[in-house]
Amino acid sequence: MRETPFWHNSKRSVANKTAGVSFKDTPFQELSEKLIYILLGSSLLLFILWPILLVLKESLHGNSGLSLGCYYQLFSQNRRLISDSFLLAVASSALSVTLGLVMALYLTYSHWKGKLFIYAVLLLSMISPPFIAALSYVMLFGRRGFITYKLLHLSINPYGWHGVLIMQVLGFASIAALLIMGVLSSRDQSLEQASMDLGATPLQTLLRVILPVAKPGIIVAFLLVFVQVLADFGTPIIIGGNFSVLASEAYLQVIGLYDLPKASAMSTLLLIPSLLMFLIYRRMMNRSHFSSPSVGSSSNELMRLSPFTNLFLGVLTLSFVGFELLKYLTIFWGAFARTWGVNFSFTLNHIVDTLGAGKMDSFWRSLEYSLIAAIICSFMGMLLSYYLERKKYWGHSFFDFVATLPFMIPGPFLGIAYLLAFHGPPIDMTGTALIVICNCMFRQIPVSTRAGAAVLTQISPDIELSAKDLGARDLRVFFDIILPQLKPAFLVSFINTFTATMTTVGAIIFLISPGSKLATVELFEFVKIGKIGEAAVFANLIILATLIINLMFSFIIMKRKLRNQYLGGEGVYVSGIARAN
Amino acid sequence: MKKIIALLLIAMFSIAVLGCSRQAAKSPAPEQTAKKNLAGTTLKAYAAYGPLDKIFAEFQKETGIKVEFLDMSSGEVLSKLRAEKGKPTGDIWFGGGVDSFIAAQSDGLLEPYISPEAAKVPAQYKEKDGYWTGVSLAIVTFLVNKDRCKELGIPVPESWADLLNPKLKGEVVMSDPAVSGTAYFTLYGLIKDTAQGWPYMGKLNVNIPAYAKRGGEPPQKAAIGEATVGISPDTSEELKAQGYPAVTVFPKDGTPWWPSPVAILKGSQNPDGAKAFVDWCLSEKGQNILKQYTPRVPAREGIAYPAVVEGIKSAKMMNIDFIQAGNERDAILAQFQKIRGK
Numbered sequence: 001m002r003e004t005p006f007w008h009n010s011k012r013s014v015a016n017k018t019a020g021v022s023f024k025d026t027p028f029q030e031l032s033e034k035l036i037y038i039l040l041g042s043s044l045l046l047f048i049l050w051p052i053l054l055v056l057k058e059s060l061h062g063n064s065g066l067s068l069g070c071y072y073q074l075f076s077q078n079r080r081l082i083s084d085s086f087l088l089a090v091a092s093s094a095l096s097v098t099l100g101l102v103m104a105l106y107l108t109y110s111h112w113k114g115k116l117f118i119y120a121v122l123l124l125s126m127i128s129p130p131f132i133a134a135l136s137y138v139m140l141f142g143r144r145g146f147i148t149y150k151l152l153h154l155s156i157n158p159y160g161w162h163g164v165l166i167m168q169v170l171g172f173a174s175i176a177a178l179l180i181m182g183v184l185s186s187r188d189q190s191l192e193q194a195s196m197d198l199g200a201t202p203l204q205t206l207l208r209v210i211l212p213v214a215k216p217g218i219i220v221a222f223l224l225v226f227v228q229v230l231a232d233f234g235t236p237i238i239i240g241g242n243f244s245v246l247a248s249e250a251y252l253q254v255i256g257l258y259d260l261p262k263a264s265a266m267s268t269l270l271l272i273p274s275l276l277m278f279l280i281y282r283r284m285m286n287r288s289h290f291s292s293p294s295v296g297s298s299s300n301e302l303m304r305l306s307p308f309t310n311l312f313l314g315v316l317t318l319s320f321v322g323f324e325l326l327k328y329l330t331i332f333w334g335a336f337a338r339t340w341g342v343n344f345s346f347t348l349n350h351i352v353d354t355l356g357a358g359k360m361d362s363f364w365r366s367l368e369y370s371l372i373a374a375i376i377c378s379f380m381g382m383l384l385s386y387y388l389e390r391k392k393y394w395g396h397s398f399f400d401f402v403a404t405l406p407f408m409i410p411g412p413f414l415g416i417a418y419l420l421a422f423h424g425p426p427i428d429m430t431g432t433a434l435i436v437i438c439n440c441m442f443r444q445i446p447v448s449t450r451a452g453a454a455v456l457t458q459i460s461p462d463i464e465l466s467a468k469d470l471g472a473r474d475l476r477v478f479f480d481i482i483l484p485q486l487k488p489a490f491l492v493s494f495i496n497t498f499t500a501t502m503t504t505v506g507a508i509i510f511l512i513s514p515g516s517k518l519a520t521v522e523l524f525e526f527v528k529i530g531k532i533g534e535a536a537v538f539a540n541l542i543i544l545a546t547l548i549i550n551l552m553f554s555f556i557i558m559k560r561k562l563r564n565q566y567l568g569g570e571g572v573y574v575s576g577i578a579r580a581n
Numbered sequence: 582m583k584k585i586i587a588l589l590l591i592a593m594f595s596i597a598v599l600g601c602s603r604q605a606a607k608s609p610a611p612e613q614t615a616k617k618n619l620a621g622t623t624l625k626a627y628a629a630y631g632p633l634d635k636i637f638a639e640f641q642k643e644t645g646i647k648v649e650f651l652d653m654s655s656g657e658v659l660s661k662l663r664a665e666k667g668k669p670t671g672d673i674w675f676g677g678g679v680d681s682f683i684a685a686q687s688d689g690l691l692e693p694y695i696s697p698e699a700a701k702v703p704a705q706y707k708e709k710d711g712y713w714t715g716v717s718l719a720i721v722t723f724l725v726n727k728d729r730c731k732e733l734g735i736p737v738p739e740s741w742a743d744l745l746n747p748k749l750k751g752e753v754v755m756s757d758p759a760v761s762g763t764a765y766f767t768l769y770g771l772i773k774d775t776a777q778g779w780p781y782m783g784k785l786n787v788n789i790p791a792y793a794k795r796g797g798e799p800p801q802k803a804a805i806g807e808a809t810v811g812i813s814p815d816t817s818e819e820l821k822a823q824g825y826p827a828v829t830v831f832p833k834d835g836t837p838w839w840p841s842p843v844a845i846l847k848g849s850q851n852p853d854g855a856k857a858f859v860d861w862c863l864s865e866k867g868q869n870i871l872k873q874y875t876p877r878v879p880a881r882e883g884i885a886y887p888a889v890v891e892g893i894k895s896a897k898m899m900n901i902d903f904i905q906a907g908n909e910r911d912a913i914l915a916q917f918q919k920i921r922g923k
Contacts, residue, residue, distance in 0.1 A: 138805075138807060139805060142807050143807050144729075144807055157751070157790065159790060159791050160791075237794045237795070238794075240791075241790060241791030242790075242791045242792070242921070248794075252757070252759060252760065252794060254660055255656050255657055255660055255760060256656050256759030256760040257759055257911075258656075258659060258660045258663055260664075338823075338824070339824045339825060340805070341804075341805040341806070341825075342805070342823075342824055342825055342826070343824055416664060419664045419665065420664060423664070423665055423666065423668060424666070424668060430668075430670055431670035510660070510661055510664065512651065513649075513651070513670040513671065514625035514626055514627065514648075514649040514650045514651045514670075514671055515623070515625060515649025516649075517651065521651070521652075524652075525633075525652045527797070527801075528652065528795075528796075528797040529631075529632065529797070529819050530797075530800065530801060530804065530817060530819040530820040530823070531819060531823075532801075532823075533823075
């Protein structure tokens with residue numbers, strides 16, 4: 001049999017083994033399996049590649065046929081915009097990953113019992129209803145903010161690049177933290193002990209042993225956050241003031257001036273560095289393996305950091321937690337406060353008004369769409385990851401690439417792309433629920449597929465091979481062997497898609513039709529007419545529902561324990577990544 | 582067992598890939614003559630107006646036509662309509678910046694309809710061929726935070742000239758004219774006004790820290806005290822009613838305004854329902870209901886002004902040529918970009 005450990009040369013040997021038709025496979029079974037692959041592949045082409053290509057075509061649209069005029073114009077007139085976008089993306093991702101690293105280290109090495117609570121806050125911070133979260137930030141830290149002005153007597157102007165930077169750092173830090181934690185949780189603790197035994201101080205161990213171990217996680221976190229920051233248009237719009245980036249400018253080009261060619265060119269420009277990052281990321285994932293399965297070192301005692309280091313990490317982590325809690329408290333209290341920001345006396349009026357006004361339809365609709373999108377997207381993601389990671393049929397790396405594309409483009413852009421692609425023959429589905437669900441679903445396919453692939457790379461293919469040797473057919477292997485092991489990935493995918501769909505707003509504004517409003521749209525309408533209390537009620541409903549469904553689902557899937565390392569590694573981009581849209 | 586799931590998946594994808602075509606075979610509408618039998622039909626609206634749920638509920642009470650709506654700013658509606666290329670997912674477009682309606686008309690996205698009720702609407706408030714008809718006059722106002730004024734030690738600003746007060750540096754919020762109709766007509770009115778012109782806009786720019794990218798932002802910022810003055814559409818009754826320390830000011834030295842239109846979208850699925858809505862909006866009864874929910878100057882002659890906009894009578898309405906404003910939009914926005922130094 002195979003002696004090499006699976007994490008070394010496994011891929012090639014699996015590919016070889018599975019590529020050849022097992023003698024037990026009948027032509028029919030082989031066919032049905034290929035058929036699923038073809039269906040999966042063609043749905044990727046249809047719902048991801050085609051709309052995006054239409055948009056690219058738009059960017060080459062000149063006065064007379066094809067032209068590079070838009071790009072020329074961009075580079076000659078918007079150099080500042082381009083450099084600002086990339087500088088901000090680098091700064092935001094570097095800082096949020098640093099903060100994430102601090103929190104990950106604290107959560108891994110602290111002996112404090114409250115760790116679990118911090119972990120819960122990190123997960124909670126992924127659920128961020130649009131508008132109202134930004135509003136609460138402004139009310140707390142704005143020019144007349146409760147904290148900055150009333151308590152600290154500072155008059156800080158939060159609008160500008162620094163505001164965007166801070167919001168993005170806070171917004172992406174928890175994802176970075178969870179990613180790095182995932183890597184740290186599967187580390188080999190004996191390394192630290194060896195280092196300590198050889199006389200190194202905890203700080204030396206931290207810097208020279210632990211950080212190098214965490215390096216792949218740190219780099220992956222950086223790449224993923226970078227791509228997300230680059231595509232984030234919401235934060236600059238809300239808090240950027242006069243500062244803008246390519247993503248927000250592309251949005252305004254569409255909304256304000258309907259300059260589709262220019263907006264397309266801007267988005268295409270965003271796509272290039274993102275693609276580069278993705279390629280680096282793929283190489284990283286292939287080379288370094290997260291899972292050197294810990295060799296029974298779990299009983300060993302956790303290394304103790306020096307009190308000073310511990311304090312430093314703890315203070316930073318707790319201030320982040322404090323910020324987040326304050327935000328959620330403000331949103332929560334906003335639902336009961338008579339006049340948000342002015343008069344915080346208790347009232348139930350907002351709740352009565354909201355629940356009584358027939359506004360709940362959109363909420364239930366949101367729930368329904370999110371559930372459908374989450375379930376289908378998760379199944380698809382798992383199937384895809386199986387085909388791409390294990391079967392490696394013809395064209396798998398191409399499909400892998402296509403499945404990653406939606407991750408890199410700003411939300412509203414995919415909305416416009418869908419409108420261009422599916423309005424009129426051959427596929428006419430604008431104005432239907434289907435187009436909204438498809439959009440939300442395919443937008444999250446990258447996360448689902450990656451989550452599945454991440455777990456698959458950590459699972460030994462031996463079991464699958466044994467099952468096959470015992471006569472199981474490929475599909476049977478998938479459902480009986482692979483799917484149960486993919487549970488954590490399925491969960492991550494579900495939580496991510498569900499949360500993203502519940503809180504999405506940018507992409508769907510062009511796709512929803514009158515009569516099929518979603519909760520976020522309703523929320524926006526409340527904000528627009530100034531009924532901030534009612535908006536807060538809605539925001540709380542969204543947070544609560546998302547939390548409950550996610551917890552329920554976690555419970556069903558994982559039965560008992562939700563072990564951190566299960567959600568570890570690449571798998572935890574979890575939800576909220578798509579908060580930007 | 583598990584095969585069923587696989588089959589289900591296959592079925593699902595097939596539906597997604599092959600199906601989804603809307604039933605193109607729409608049975609030819611039985612006799613156009615079956616008029617007034619619109620009760621029970623549904624109208625789909627894009628709208629930017631007062632409390633839409635209440636307004637449409639009144640319309641339904643009257644006609645039995647149910648209205649499903651989306652609250653979208655006019656720029657968004659225009660983008661959506663253009664992308665939908667004359668096959669809209671809605672029937673009517675109600676309220677918002679008339680500049681977008683003019684642009685949509687020249688793109689051939691609107692269906693002309695001259696309502697019998699429109700005879701009572703002065704010519705300057707409507708398009709002559711009925712592509713759009715003004716329902717009310719949207720007025721640009723200042724929403725001023727009184728508490729902030731006290732803190733700054735200044736009286737409540739009452740005119741555009743007052744907004745140039747150096748103490749208001751960083752305290753005036755306006756939306757980006759590319760996004761918001763309110764902001765565009767403010768800009769247009771100010772630069773065409775002989776007393777103000779582009780130089781005024783340059784000076785005002787100094788006091789504006791940033792141009793908001795959403796239309797509804799300025800009044801909200803002023804209400805919660807993030808800014809002192811928000812250049813706003815309408816009078817923000819909802820915010821004031823909640824107890825924010827804010828007052829509405831009609832600028833004395835010239836109030837920008839525009840007719841807030843209603844239009845039927847070309848390719849509407851329920852053209853008769855759409856016409857019924859236009860008629861209702863412009864009728865005496867409809868006008869009175871509209872002003873009750875959104876206190877604006879009614880477009881129809883002979884309707885009393887709502888109390889809160891009485892103040893407009895002492896203000897000076899700016900002279901604005903809307904068609905011109907629509908045609909010059911690109912050039913003016915380009916010039917504006919230079920002023921704000923981008």
